[in-house]
Amino acid sequence: IESNLGKDILQWKENKTTSLTILNLSMTNLEKKLAAKKGGIRSVLFFINQFTNGWRQFDKDFLLSNLEQYSELASRLATEQGEKWLIHFQERDLIPMLTRFRGISAKIKAYASSLPKAYAGDAALIRDSLDKIEKSMLFSEEFPLG
Secondary structure (H helix, E strand, C coil), X not given: CHHHHHHHHHHXXXXXXXXXHHHHHHHHHHHHHHHCCCCCHHHHHHHXXXXXXXXXXXXXXXCCCCHHHHHHHHHHHHHHHHHHHHHHHHHHHHHHXXXXXXXXXXXXXXXXHCCCHXXXXXXXXXXXXXXXXXXXXXXXXXXXXX
16 A cells, blocks of 8 residues: 555656646746747737646646545545645745746736737736736635745
8 A cells, every 4th residue: 555655646746747847838938929029919818728727727636626525534634734735835836836927927917018908908808817817826715825
């Protein structure tokens, strides 16, 4: 059992690392496009869609967001180790991602603000979407950062 559990944990860590790498890669790609002035509104909207879907999947797979299905397990995790584990997990992996996301979000919002008035609706949608993504990354329902 211990050997199988060890293998499962290693696989889980590899999968988590892969998911984080994909999220970071999407931010890197958009940063490059914005820096080279090659990214237009389509690139920004594509990033928001891609990152939102990737974040939702990451949350589902790695942040215990579906524990309500397992109320007994959720209760035990929350009272015994859940908070300690999640805080450690956030510090190591997610706080740097949130910081990076905030940086690229600021760049995207600056880009959206520079769009012509004809794109005001798109710019508002972009800002709103970025705010929603950031809010979902703050874990306010589980164990808040800070």
